[in-house]
Amino acid sequence: ISVKPNTTPLAEPAGAGAVEPLAVELGELEKKVEVLEKIAETGGKVSLTEAEVVVTGGRGMGSAEAFKMIEEFADLLGGAVGATRAVIDAGWRPYAEQVGQTGKTVQPGVYFALAVSGAVQHQAGMNKSKVVVAxxxxxxxxxFKETDYGVVGDVHQVLPAMIEEVKKLKGA
Structure with a gap:
């Protein structure tokens, strides 16, 4: 069985269990697989799938350069940056940040959808968020059908105002 992370809530433990070693012999399979390199994700950033706050930008951001505002806002909130498939396909952000049916599924306490249209495929990756702000x-x-709080406006005017307000609240 395989389950995509963050698609179902964690179950309560049913009771105590025991860990028992299991000897496995792979035989011919060992000869067909060779690990060339292991690359660990680094950088000290918050993991997208584990973040309590996710700030996602969509195609309406307009450019890769505009994502600097998304990054700043996410950093101020101690959150992670997400992106829509259109943004990934445009090459503005890495695939590891894609939220949606063909990307990551997230369940943060707060999900910011900035310049995100909200296609069904995107909603599949974020619809379990506790509070959605768009x-x-x-x-x-x-x-807007998935949001708790929505602002109809130009993200290039609204987001800088949101960033300034968070800075004021943090005393920065």
Missing amino acids: VNKDPDAPI
Whole structure:
């Protein structure tokens, strides 16, 4: 069985268990597989799937350069950066940040969807978030059906104001 992370809530332990060693012989399979390199993700950033706050940017951000605001906002909130498939396909962000059906599934306490239209495939990756805040200039964007708080407006005007307010609250 395989389960995509963060798609179901953790179950309570049913009782005590025991760990028993199991000897496994792979035989011919060992000869067919060779590990060339192991690369660990580093950088001290918050893991997207474990973050309590996720700040996701969509195609409406307009450019890879505009994601610096997303990064700043996520850093101020101690959160992780996410992106939509359109952003990944455009090469603005790495695949590891993709939220959605073909990306990561997240369940943060707060999910910010900034310039995200909210296609069904994207919603599949974030719809278990506890609180969803969206900013989009289209009042009919599907993301607003999933939000607890929504702002109809230009993200390039709203996000800088949000960043400044968080800085004021933090005394920065």
